[in-house]
Amino acid sequence: MDAQSSDFARAWRSERGNPSLGEMFGTVRTAGRGSFWRKLLAFLGPGYLVAVGYMDPGNWATSLAGGSKFGYALLSVALLSNLMAIVLQSLCTRLGVATGRDLAQACRDSTPRWVSVPLWLSAEVAITATDLAEVIGTAIGLNLLLNIPLAIGVCITALDTFLILALQAFGFRWIEAFVVALLGVIAACFAAQIALADPDWGAVVRGFVPSGQLITNPEMLYLALGILGATVMPHNLYLHSGLVQTRGYGTSVQDKREAITLSTIDSTIALCLALIINASILILAAATFHKAGRVDVAELDQAHSFLSPLLGSAIAPTLFAIALLCCGLNSTITATLSGQIVMEGFLNWRIAPWQRRLITRTIAILPAVIVTVWAGEKATGHLLILSQVVLSLQLPFAVVPLVLLTASRAKMGIFVAPRWLTATATVIAVAIIGLNGKLVFDYVVG
Template identity: 50%
Template sequence: MQKKKSSIGWRNENKHPSLSEVFSSVSVPKQKGIWKKLFAFTGPGFLIAVGYMDPGNWATDIAGGAQFGYMLLSVIFISNFFAIILQHLALKLGIVCERDLAQACRDHYPPLISFILWILCEISIAACDLAEIIGSVLALKLLFGIPITWGVLITTIDVLIILFFQYKGFRYIESVVAALIFTILVCFSFEIISSKPEIFPILKGIIPNPEIIKDSHSFYISIGILGATVMPHNLYLHSSIIQTRDYPRTTEGKKMAIKYATIDSTLSLSLAFFINAAILIISSATFHKAGYTDVADIMDAHKLLNPILGSSLSGVFFALALLASGQNSTLTGTLAGQIVMEGFINIKFKPWIRRLITRLIAIVPAMIASIVYGEKGTTELLIVSQIILSIQLSFAIVPLVNFTGNSEKMGPFVNGPILKISAWVITIIIVLLNLFLLYNTLLGRR
């Protein structure tokens, strides 16, 4: 007879905590100090926010701003709202069920379904890693003149950097990520001030415009923005790393953890929204305004920034932010890969082996594109990687919404009626948009 657990509704007992080497390793103060507790829970949100400002966002945001001005700001805003809801569900799943999303899928679905979900998730992580490689490679070329092909090879070295911080402790990883995010924030603050955007068109752009759906190309870019904003592997990541906090594993302790973790997540994603919106605003205020509506390439954007804005620092800050973005995403991508592999198939590799496997899978297409097609090929790969992420997103969201809406699994923490309806509406919208995207892509309509 199978042992009955406190969290019923799962096929298997969860014997191994997620990321066991750092599980419950960050202390949470026992006293009632609000700010101390909030500080203790601050960190996972930064790691999640990284996925919403990675190099993949740059290509779609630059293309959207250059071609359609501020119109697609509404898509970024809506996508960010979706992200806040979905990340809340992910952290709640991890806290309440003490499982990450991968473990939850393994303990709920039949082995074949779980295996398929794992393969799809690995593809999305490889696609995300591809975006990180391309972003870092382009930044190295812009800052130091390193050729694209050599830059691809250099990106394999970051395995050693990740390992160093991983062994130092989880708080070190969070600190490094926060420092890199601050670097990106400073760079884009400079860029947005230099570009002198118009306030009223920006506010108008946040309001959804029917033209977005009517124009097939703007719709295609919008789906790319959605795929670049709501990252599927982030849902697995958040459900795991929230468990690094040493909160009481009681009903009251879990309520407290959900409260502070949600604040951390929401504030961090609001920061990500600012950076994403800044990229599109800068592109609109410079390229679209100057008539360069065909700019969809990071390299072209860099070349045009200096003469348009009249400052040599514009290009430097642009490239520096791109490098920080790529390296930040590398850190979180490694953790997500480890969580997914351990959670779905219960196989634990050494971190450097796991990282090397993921990076080699992504390096092959990046190297081929850089040799055969050069800069244009790598940029096209960047956009394709975001489309792959967008399509895979449905396969991560449906299980998450299903689990957190199940009273057997969640008990008193089950999604309330409003949250449950909102979550399923978001899921249906994303699924339908991705089906439409797939249909148009197969027919060659872009």
């Protein structure tokens, strides 16, 4: 791209500013010497926090709807979505390691204020919408598991702000370990439920092969668009470009190349785990609801109530609720970290970590509490859908800068993304934005 053709191709501002997540910046030591596996182990972690965003409660709803309505046919869409995510997250890694800036800082340092301020506001809206969905998902999990009213459950989710602070006192690795442990619980819960459901594994394998029905069946196409469009969330792009800088890699070209490679492997492995869990949700819905003729299951509490009679086991709904609670808790933690990265990156604003995290959580909790108390628990489903529509509208403001920045040699130097990678990312970005645009249009016209 011509260095004169875009605001994004201008020289970096001379003042870089302090790094986001300053209290955790470069705190995780990496193995400068040793075997490949030892080095990789030091870089494993950020990808799993990013993967959490690809299996949030909003994704659960689309997977449940797709599996109950069309069986295993939409597994191919889940696979394609995951491949798209791998490409875009690899660009986040490249940007963070090569420039020493997260996406928020990069946008601030390469654009005039009249561009960076709207980008910041867009990112804040996206993170609020993301946090709102995660808060509702956690509250639903508490309600299903412990019968806690949703309004109270929403308020309880504020406590994870202090959980992050407590874990952070022991080091960022403890936050990563906590998230990975919850991911392990989620995977174990779905493994047990799928074992009870006993799906048709031949149909599962065939489901990963794209079907012509995706084009000819309007209903299937709509759900496929929903799965694709809801895959990449704006906050994940800011989050990943910041989290890779928690690693204490060197400053030489060789050190950075190695860091980019190892961090990309980390995120790829983690996103493959996210694919397994998302596919498990769809497989569970196909093997239970679709098989029993219940083709209209989309609500989380509805799925929970149907599992016991269909599987003939009282433990199945409990496992479902535990997995949902773990998923919601994980997602709220990562959304809070994203809020910190965006606030610090765009504004270079430094306040006490507990104040910053309480602010971002309060912004998400207030609408959920108001809607739950004012309109009743059933309204949370509509609020969840609305949050996904808001995310769709904000997505271009994160994806487009990411692709432009990583394609600019003026910004990236020798670490500029290869042309084939930029071209692939551009096609993916256009496709995702277009699909999200269609979903928003369909939502508006009813």
